[in-house]
Amino acid sequence: MSSVLSIRNIxxxxxxxxALQNVSFEVPRGSVFGILGPNGSGKTTLLxxxxxxxxxxSGSYLWxxxxxxxxxxxxxxxxxxxxxxxxxLSGQKNLEIAAAIKEKGKEDIPHVLxxxxxxQRRKSRFSTYSLGMKQRLAIASTLLGNPxxxxxxxxxxxxxxxxxxxxxxxxxDLNRQGKTIIMASHILDEVEKVCTHVAIIQKxxxxxxxxxxxxxxxxxxxxxxxxxxxxxxxxxxxxxxxLREMPGMLHIHNGGASLLIEGEKAVNPxxxxxxxFEKGIVLNQINxxxxxxxxxxxxxxxxxxDR
Amino acid sequence: xxxxxxxxxxWMKIKNxxxxxxxxxxxxxxxxxxIYIFYKIYLSxxxxxxxxxxxxxxxxxxxxxxxWGTVCFATAFLLYLPGMIIINLFINEVNFKTHxxxxxxxxxxETFIYTKIGLIFCMCIVIAIMNVxxxxxxxxxxxxxxxxxxxxxxxxxFIQSFVYLMLALLLATLFRRSGVAIIVYFIYxxxxxxxxxxMFWKLAPGLQHFLPLQVxxxxxxxxxxxxxxxxxxxxxxxIPSALAFAALYIYLAVRKYKYDDL
Numbered sequence: 174m175s176s177v178l179s180i181r182n183i184x185x186x187x188x189x190x191x192a193l194q195n196v197s198f199e200v201p202r203g204s205v206f207g208i209l210g211p212n213g214s215g216k217t218t219l220l221x222x223x224x225x226x227x228x229x230x231s232g233s234y235l236w237x238x239x240x241x242x243x244x245x246x247x248x249x250x251x252x253x254x255x256x257x258x259x260x261x262l263s264g265q266k267n268l269e270i271a272a273a274i275k276e277k278g279k280e281d282i283p284h285v286l287x288x289x290x291x292x293q294r295r296k297s298r299f300s301t302y303s304l305g306m307k308q309r310l311a312i313a314s315t316l317l318g319n320p321x322x323x324x325x326x327x328x329x330x331x332x333x334x335x336x337x338x339x340x341x342x343x344x345x346d347l348n349r350q351g352k353t354i355i356m357a358s359h360i361l362d363e364v365e366k367v368c369t370h371v372a373i374i375q376k377x378x379x380x381x382x383x384x385x386x387x388x389x390x391x392x393x394x395x396x397x398x399x400x401x402x403x404x405x406x407x408x409x410x411x412x413x414x415x416l417r418e419m420p421g422m423l424h425i426h427n428g429g430a431s432l433l434i435e436g437e438k439a440v441n442p443x444x445x446x447x448x449x450f451e452k453g454i455v456l457n458q459i460n461x462x463x464x465x466x467x468x469x470x471x472x473x474x475x476x477x478x479d480r
Numbered sequence: 481x482x483x484x485x486x487x488x489x490x491w492m493k494i495k496n497x498x499x500x501x502x503x504x505x506x507x508x509x510x511x512x513x514x515i516y517i518f519y520k521i522y523l524s525x526x527x528x529x530x531x532x533x534x535x536x537x538x539x540x541x542x543x544x545x546x547x548w549g550t551v552c553f554a555t556a557f558l559l560y561l562p563g564m565i566i567i568n569l570f571i572n573e574v575n576f577k578t579h580x581x582x583x584x585x586x587x588x589x590e591t592f593i594y595t596k597i598g599l600i601f602c603m604c605i606v607i608a609i610m611n612v613x614x615x616x617x618x619x620x621x622x623x624x625x626x627x628x629x630x631x632x633x634x635x636x637x638f639i640q641s642f643v644y645l646m647l648a649l650l651l652a653t654l655f656r657r658s659g660v661a662i663i664v665y666f667i668y669x670x671x672x673x674x675x676x677x678x679m680f681w682k683l684a685p686g687l688q689h690f691l692p693l694q695v696x697x698x699x700x701x702x703x704x705x706x707x708x709x710x711x712x713x714x715x716x717x718x719i720p721s722a723l724a725f726a727a728l729y730i731y732l733a734v735r736k737y738k739y740d741d742l
Contacts, residue, residue: 225589226580226742247586257581259572261497273489274585314585 176238177202177322177353178223183232185218185377192218193377195232200355200370205348207368207385208357209466211474215377216357217254220326224251236322247275250315251324256307260300264291264310267299268317277318285313288343304331312340323347325356329363341367365466375474389469400440405431405458406449415452419445431458486587486595487602493578494569494599503568507561511610515618518554539703542622546703548630551615552637553700555607559641560669562603563648567661570596570652580742593737596649597730604641608634636699636715639722643696646729653736669693689713695725 178200185193193215200206208216221227223234225241236245258267268282286292289309294302302310308331315323328344329337344354344367358364364371365385372382381388406412413425413432421437434440442459449456494500519542526535537543541550573579582592611634619626648665655661673691680688689698689712698712699722712718 221741224584226583228739228741243583243586243588243591246584251584253580253584255577257577257584259493259497259578260576262493266492266496270489270492271581271585273485273492274582274587276586 175202176200177204177236178355179235179238180219180223181233181235183219183222183234184230185215185222185227186230191377193222193229193374196374196377196379197232198372198379198382200353202353203348203351204370205344205354205356205368207364207371208355208374209361209364209371209470210357210359210374212359214359214374216359216374217326218377219374220251220253220324220355220357224249224253224324226253248318248320249322249324250317250320252308252311252315252328253324253326255330256311258299258307258310258314261298263296263298264302264306264313265295267310268314271314272317275318281317281319285316288316289313290339305333305336308332309336312343321352323352323354325354327358327360328356329358329360337363361467361470371466373470373473380473385466389466400438401433401435401462402440402442402445403428403431403433403458403460403462404445404449404456406454406456408454412449412454412456415449415454416445419448433462483594483598486591487598490595490599497569497572499568500565503561503565507558507565508606508610510558510561511555511607511614512617514558515551515554515614516621518550519618519621537622541703542618542624544619544624544627544629547618547622547624548615548633549700549703551618552611552630552633552640553702555611555614556637556640556697556700559607559644560666562607562641563644563665564662566596566600566603566645566648567652567665568658569599570649571656571658571661574656575658583742589738589742590734593653593734597646597733600642600645600649603645604638607641608638611637633700636719639719639726640696640699643722643726643729644693646726646733647692650729650733650736653733686713689718690721692725695722698722 176199180199181197183193183196184191196215196219208219210216218227222229223236223241224246225243234241236242236249239245258264259270262270264286265282268285269279272279272282283292286295289312291306291309291313294306299307299310308328312325312328315325323344325344329340332340341363344356348354348369354367356364356368368385370383371385371388373380373388404412404416409427409432413427416422416425416432416434419436419440421440422434423437423440424435426433434445436445442461446456446459522541523534523537526538529535529538540546573582579592583589587595615630616626618624648661651661651665655664673693676691677688677694680686680691689695695718698718699715701712
């Protein structure tokens, strides 16, 4: 899978404050790539650099293998940080300006307004829009010209639960159409539900990057860490004493109806089943517990805000 | 062609902006009003000297030879208004963050700032046209026959307007806050520069003509009179100097916009 965006050793400093430090990763084509980090971790700074509104202190980036350029940006739909529009103009007029800069025709405007449910308010001034409507107009603007790459920074900011669900569905739908979506967010649930890949940034450092499932099962250094499995048998006491002897076992918690075991990488469901069977125990339950992204995120970042 | 296309986009941005509409109308009407008021006060003063209700054009300020210079000199006092409009338009972009969005959507940073300079160029053309209209009106009022003999002064007025508005744009790029940029523009133009002129006039005579706005003001002197702080060195020096200042403002504004974080 070729890279849509290659970020190479990007650093950014504001005086003594280092906002980004040697961040490098690749965004595969066709992925929904989440950039995850606590508030103030450098997500927006990174997107600002690849959209040329911030200058990196060092490092470089490539879009589709080419250095960033204004012609490239015209082919990318981007919502960065906040919806940026002329407050005294209507939603429609604002989109006309965006379309003119992108050198796209006006014919897309009714369609994108319909897609974000703003057709009825298209002639209202932007300043009269609610926060959610402003966000939806910004998303409509990113869809002008049907770009293959979309960049969203906190796309569900200000949306109500129904709006959030709509935007998530829209992103999944766009991804199914083959579009690459790069999304910065601090909302773990959002990333977990939508993204195929994730990069976690903390205090400007890239902590981990990979597919969501890889990140869920590996540590920040890319090595597999621990595995959690729920197991059950007719005699839980005997099962617990047997499993305590199993190599790689770290922790066993007796939940009454089943055991929750935590072990090293080698302690996978197949190995546990085989080990128990060899010890004469037949398991009647074995489930690999999937860690939530929230838990992995907190493990990696230490659970602290970067502000 | 590309600049025309960009200016069309710029026009889409500002044509429905109420502040721009109101200030533009006030300014354009102001040009006509200020020259007419000046004319009436001038005649009144001349009248008081001669003991009549309304005096003669004793200094020939509104003669066919001088009327262009008088109109352009008097209307230049209003150049702070379009300067304010430029500051307001630029800082609106910063406040709304549309200066970033335009880049994100595909403009080069240079395109954004050059389009603003193009807008200033267009505004200077409008100002020049208004000076022609004001001259024509004053010719009708005074009974002087209208001729295009003062087109050279109109050219100087164009350069003067361009320097004023470019300085306004530069201040907007530097300060990024409407209030601060406008206050600096006014305080510098109306107070500080006069102080510097006096200071240079005393300490380094001749240099007083080469201050950021005075370099443009020196292009058009009041007909038949020298500047308060002495004669300027002549148009052969002042025109290139004013253009050099304008070029410096363009360079600094473009450089600031091209390399800074937005």
